[in-house]
Amino acid sequence: MQHVAHLDETAIEVANLSHIYAGAQGTVPALEEISMRVGSGRFTVIVGPSGCGKTSLLMMLAGLRAQSQGTILCHGRPISDPDPKRVGVIFQEASLYPWLSALDNIEFPLSLRGARERETRQQRRARAEAMLRLVGLEGFGERFPYELSGGMKQRVSIARGLVQDPPVLLMDEPFAALDEQTRMTMGHELLRIWSTMLKTVVFITHSLTEAVYLADEVLVMSARPGRIIDRIAVNLPRPRTYEMMATDVFGQLRDRIWQQIRKTP
Amino acid sequence: MKILLARLALLALVLAAWELMPRHEIVNPLLLPPLSDVLAMLGELLQRPQVHLAIGVTAAEVAVAFLIAVPLGAALGVLIAENEYLGEVFKPVLFYVFSIPKSIFLPMFILVFGITFAQKVAYAAFTTTFVVMLSASAAVESVKQDYLLVARSYGATRMQILLRVYVPSMMPLLLEALRISMIFNFTAVMIAEMYASRAGIGHLIAGWGENFQMRQLFAGIIVLATVAILFNETVRYFEARCSTWRT
Amino acid sequence: MRLPAPATARRGMLVALLLLWELVPRTGLLPELFLPALSSTLAVLWQDRQIYSAALLVTLYEVALAMLIACGGGIAAGAVVGGIARLRELLLPVFSSLYAVPIVILYPVFTAWFGVGPESKIAFAGIYAFFPVMLSTAAGIRTIDPQFILAARSMGATLTQQVTRVIIPASLPTVFAGLRLGGALAIIGVVVSEMLTAAAGIGYLVTLNRTILDSPRVFAALLMILILSVAYYMLARAFESRMVVWQSAGRSPKAAQNESAGVPVSVAV
Ligand SMILES: Nc1ncnc2c1ncn2[C@@H]1O[C@H](COP(=O)(O)OP(=O)(O)OP(=O)(O)O)[C@@H](O)[C@H]1O
Numbered sequence: 014m015q016h017v018a019h020l021d022e023t024a025i026e027v028a029n030l031s032h033i034y035a036g037a038q039g040t041v042p043a044l045e046e047i048s049m050r051v052g053s054g055r056f057t058v059i060v061g062p063s064g065c066g067k068t069s070l071l072m073m074l075a076g077l078r079a080q081s082q083g084t085i086l087c088h089g090r091p092i093s094d095p096d097p098k099r100v101g102v103i104f105q106e107a108s109l110y111p112w113l114s115a116l117d118n119i120e121f122p123l124s125l126r127g128a129r130e131r132e133t134r135q136q137r138r139a140r141a142e143a144m145l146r147l148v149g150l151e152g153f154g155e156r157f158p159y160e161l162s163g164g165m166k167q168r169v170s171i172a173r174g175l176v177q178d179p180p181v182l183l184m185d186e187p188f189a190a191l192d193e194q195t196r197m198t199m200g201h202e203l204l205r206i207w208s209t210m211l212k213t214v215v216f217i218t219h220s221l222t223e224a225v226y227l228a229d230e231v232l233v234m235s236a237r238p239g240r241i242i243d244r245i246a247v248n249l250p251r252p253r254t255y256e257m258m259a260t261d262v263f264g265q266l267r268d269r270i271w272q273q274i275r276k277t278p
Numbered sequence: 279m280k281i282l283l284a285r286l287a288l289l290a291l292v293l294a295a296w297e298l299m300p301r302h303e304i305v306n307p308l309l310l311p312p313l314s315d316v317l318a319m320l321g322e323l324l325q326r327p328q329v330h331l332a333i334g335v336t337a338a339e340v341a342v343a344f345l346i347a348v349p350l351g352a353a354l355g356v357l358i359a360e361n362e363y364l365g366e367v368f369k370p371v372l373f374y375v376f377s378i379p380k381s382i383f384l385p386m387f388i389l390v391f392g393i394t395f396a397q398k399v400a401y402a403a404f405t406t407t408f409v410v411m412l413s414a415s416a417a418v419e420s421v422k423q424d425y426l427l428v429a430r431s432y433g434a435t436r437m438q439i440l441l442r443v444y445v446p447s448m449m450p451l452l453l454e455a456l457r458i459s460m461i462f463n464f465t466a467v468m469i470a471e472m473y474a475s476r477a478g479i480g481h482l483i484a485g486w487g488e489n490f491q492m493r494q495l496f497a498g499i500i501v502l503a504t505v506a507i508l509f510n511e512t513v514r515y516f517e518a519r520c521s522t523w524r525t
Numbered sequence: 526m527r528l529p530a531p532a533t534a535r536r537g538m539l540v541a542l543l544l545l546w547e548l549v550p551r552t553g554l555l556p557e558l559f560l561p562a563l564s565s566t567l568a569v570l571w572q573d574r575q576i577y578s579a580a581l582l583v584t585l586y587e588v589a590l591a592m593l594i595a596c597g598g599g600i601a602a603g604a605v606v607g608g609i610a611r612l613r614e615l616l617l618p619v620f621s622s623l624y625a626v627p628i629v630i631l632y633p634v635f636t637a638w639f640g641v642g643p644e645s646k647i648a649f650a651g652i653y654a655f656f657p658v659m660l661s662t663a664a665g666i667r668t669i670d671p672q673f674i675l676a677a678r679s680m681g682a683t684l685t686q687q688v689t690r691v692i693i694p695a696s697l698p699t700v701f702a703g704l705r706l707g708g709a710l711a712i713i714g715v716v717v718s719e720m721l722t723a724a725a726g727i728g729y730l731v732t733l734n735r736t737i738l739d740s741p742r743v744f745a746a747l748l749m750i751l752i753l754s755v756a757y758y759m760l761a762r763a764f765e766s767r768m769v770v771w772q773s774a775g776r777s778p779k780a781a782q783n784e785s786a787g788v789p790v791s792v793a794v
Pocket residue numbers: 034035036041043062063064065066067068069070237
């Protein structure tokens with residue numbers, strides 16, 4: 014059942030990807046010559062100035078938007094349409110459906126597939142409940158999004174992204190709307206979940222601390238048109254602890270990323 | 279630009295259908311006279327002194343009712359917006375008031391004023407006041423508290439706050455409130471005239487309808503609709519201009 | 526001095542109003558012709574209960590059909606106009622221009638076309654209520670958070686699933702608000718048109734009794750219409766808040782109560 018990751022296997026391979034938006038006031042070159050390789054089971058964080066094209070890149074990795082040029086391979090096969098079995102997406106705003114309970118939200122993607130797959134309603138329910146437990150929300154399944162805190166909503170959202178068990182998880186600033194403390198806890202939780210499920214994660218953030226804390230590798234993008242200007246390997250041991258944030262190594266890594274971002278005009 | 283052309287084409291299509299369908303008896307010309315006949319009748323009607331008089335009466339009713347309803351409704355609206363307690367008491371009531379057909383009070387106005395000019399004005403002002411009240415209170419509430427805070431912290435006087443903060447930031451909303459109130463006001467005058475009256479365009483229209491004078495009836499509708507649309511578009515034009523310098 | 530709670534104040538005002546309605550004519554402050562006492566109004570209402578309930582049935586029948594036209598047509602047209610960007614750009618400004626025209630001036634056309642029976646009322650009230658339903662449906666569809674659809678796509682929803690599982694439930698609150706308004710306008714439209722030219726219905730009773738200066742019977746009809754509109758509004762409100770608890774409920778503790786009691790609040794489509 015569970016996807017077995019080999020760290021030397023390539024999960025995502027992007028080659029010479031460029032994108033130009035055609036707007037009413039002319040064209041906007043958003044991404045330029047992006048090439049990257051994400052190893053299977055690795056945690057990759059993308060940082061870069063606002064408007065540099067991070068969300069655009071993620072959309073293309075998810076098959077939600079077509080790129081102007083270049084190719085994206087996911088486990089060797091090209092991505093052109095959303096494929097929830099290969100790639101799960103978690104957005105900044107939890108974007109839960111307010112008319113569904115937490116559990117129904119998690120079950121939503123399964124109910125979409127329902128017709129195509131032989132899986133009973135009970136089995137689907139059981140899977141959704143397992144996910145709810147995984148994100149630590151047992152007992153909150155019947156609650157509606159408006160009855161959940163921001164952090165809880167984001168947990169539900171993560172559960173929804175994981176429920177189809179895709180090997181790759183894309184996250185676009187998932188914790189940006191949360192307060193500092195909740196954010197730290199959520200990052201920690203995410204690492205716990207990730208370590209048990211061996212997913213490949215591509216994670217976008219503006220927080221340098223978060224980037225270093227979470228990542229195996231940090232990709233730094235330049236201002237628009239976005240290019241990848243640096244790759245920084247984070248070799249801190251896992252499991253990561255809050256104490257690591259106070260170490261010199263952690264500070265140096267954070268500084269290096271900051272220097273890179275600051276250089277970009 | 280292209281969209282404007284498309285809209286004009288749509289209008290032309292409707293008008294052509296209005297002309298051609300009765301002409302070729304696709305619809306009964308007695309029920310829907312061809313556009314050209316209606317327009318000819320319109321030209322004729324606009325020559326008649328009786329029609330001039332009716333237009334004058336209606337215009338006067340609309341204007342006087344509006345002049346009464348706007349200050350009254352605005353004052354009440356500001357009151358329920360500024361006074362928290364009154365707002366909490368009356369705002370829920372207002373929503374019920376909107377779902378009630380105000381026309382049922384027409385008989386009371388007739389009992390008090392008789393079938394007169396004053397009765398039409400009083401009825402129209404009565405219904406319009408509620409509309410003005412609701413939009414005025416919404417307009418006041420739209421002025422963000424932080425605008426006011428900023429203005430106060432710079433030491434602005436009450437008068438300055440009123441002129442520099444309230445009025446400019448409310449301008450588009452005020453215009454919209456006036457526009458919508460006018461639509462309701464016009465409707466109210468029409469209902470009052472059609473219900474019981476001896477003068478005014480509404481009276482003429484009701485009579486034409488009863489006597490199956492369809493050409494006259496449609497001519498009257500064209501005049502009223504054109505006036506209403508022109509008024510509406512003019513105010514909307516100013517609304518749009520105010521919004522652009524606001525943001 | 527402490528002011529009474531707003532709800533108490535409202536109830537107090539209602540009681541005062543009813544008392545005044547009884548006392549002002551009784552004490553002779555106003556002649557019974559201008560304002561018949563509440564008790565005499567209720568007395569004739571009871572006395573003529575057959576006439577009034579027959580009239581109410583006619584009115585309700587017209588209102589129901591008008592609502593059917595307005596809601597069915599309004600939702601269909603609103604969905605098309607709201608869903609298709611081209612059509613929206615073309616038509617929405619046209620509709621908001623037409624909105625300025627007092628629709629009541631069309632009523633003589635309807636009586637000429639359909640006669641003085643229920644048909645002309647249904648047609649008039651149906652059109653009168655059509656526009657708000659259509660406009661709010663269009664707005665409901667247009668203002669859906671694009672993230673909702675994006676998320677659905679990322680989860681592999683087909684186009685049909687996006688419509689039935691996301692767009693429809695997401696636009697329900699606005700559509701319901703439009704239906705509430707449309708229903709109120711259908712009642713208003715029927716009553717107005719019955720008052721203008723008709724041979725049956727409660728609005729007709731208002732006009733009939735006014736012309737013969739039978740004030741208690743005018744007020745009896747008026748009272749029925751008041752109750753009808755207020756009752757409709759309360760019902761629509763209650764229905765709406767049950768169907769779309771999630772929409773407005775963020776603040777209301779009542780909603781949370783409903784939810785924890787296991788009331789099925791999610792909208793099954
Ligand atoms: N649909 C679109 N059409 C036209 N231009 C777009 C579109 N989406 C994004 N852009 C432009 O492309 C650029 C990159 O946008 P994108 O949202 O990918 O940036 P981002 O790095 O995610 O920014 P942020 O950090 O603020 O989230 C921006 O300049 C934006 O204005």
